Amino acid sequence: KHTSQFQARVQAEPYTVTKEQIIASLKNNRLTLWDARSSDEYSGKKAISARGGHIPNAIHYEWTQALDKANGLRIRNLNVLQQELLALGFSQQQEIATYCQSHHRSGFTYFLGKLLSWNVKGYAGSWSEWGNSLDTPISINHPIL
Numbered sequence: 652k653h654t655s656q657f658q659a660r661v662q663a664e665p666y667t668v669t670k671e672q673i674i675a676s677l678k679n680n681r682l683t684l685w686d687a688r689s690s691d692e693y694s695g696k697k698a699i700s701a702r703g704g705h706i707p708n709a710i711h712y713e714w715t716q717a718l719d720k721a722n723g724l725r726i727r728n729l730n731v732l733q734q735e736l737l738a739l740g741f742s743q744q745q746e747i748a749t750y751c752q753s754h755h756r757s758g759f760t761y762f763l764g765k766l767l768s769w770n771v772k773g774y775a776g777s778w779s780e781w782g783n784s785l786d787t788p789i790s791i792n793h794p795i796l
Contacts, residue, residue, distance in 0.1 A: 666761075668748045668772045670780055670787065676748075677707060677788065683741055684709035685749035685771075687760040688778065692752065695791035699752055700782025704789035706750070710739050714756045717763055726763070733767050743769055750774035750781070 668682065676682035686693050686709040693711040695703035705711070717732055718724045726732075741747065747769055751757040754777045764771030774781075781787050 666772055667775050670774075670776050670784065673706065673748060673774060673781075674787065680708075681746065683745045683747045684774075685741070685747055685757070685760055685764075686711045687714040687749055687751045687757040689713055692778070693792065695789075698782070700778055701785075702782045702789055704782070704791040705778075706781060707788050707790045709750075709790075710741060712736060712739060712760070714751070714759050714763075717760070726766070729766060732763070736767075741769075743767075745770070747771045748774045750777040752778045 668676075673682065673684070684706050686705050688705075688711075689697065690711065690713065691697035692699065692703070693705045693709075693713075695705070697703065712735070716735075717727055719727045737743075747764055749757040749760040749764065749771060750773070751760075754773055754775045757773060757777060761771055761773045782789070
């Protein structure tokens with residue numbers, strides 16, 4: 652019989668951020684927010700929660716933009732993706748929190764951020780929490796008729 656000396660250890664780094672942490676970061680710009688939803692969700696044209704729009708100052712980069720439609724939906728070249736993201740205003744030196752509606756799509760962008768060796772975290776509450784809370788600020792990019 653063989654025994655193992657393997658000992659698992661828990662990483663001290665938290666992998667998620669909370670609504671309260673995001674609200675606090677809006678005052679000091681500590682976090683860069685990555686909205687991985689569709690353009691219509693980001694603009695507020697399509698609302699799945701009580702309110703539509705996005706978290707103020709969030710950068711929009713829909714998760715499917717990182718997929719190569721001509722190559723079986725594999726992840727596109729990481730160097731190209733990184734350049735696209737940096738051009739939008741992301742910074743490798745900044746802490747990034749990614750979100751979508753229910754943290755499924757942003758689970759992919761979290762993974763993408765890790766592949767790029769960025770300091771990325773997930774906002775598990777995502778827009779389902781933020782858009783259904785009446786105490787959270789939102790930005791809307793389309794005229795309300």
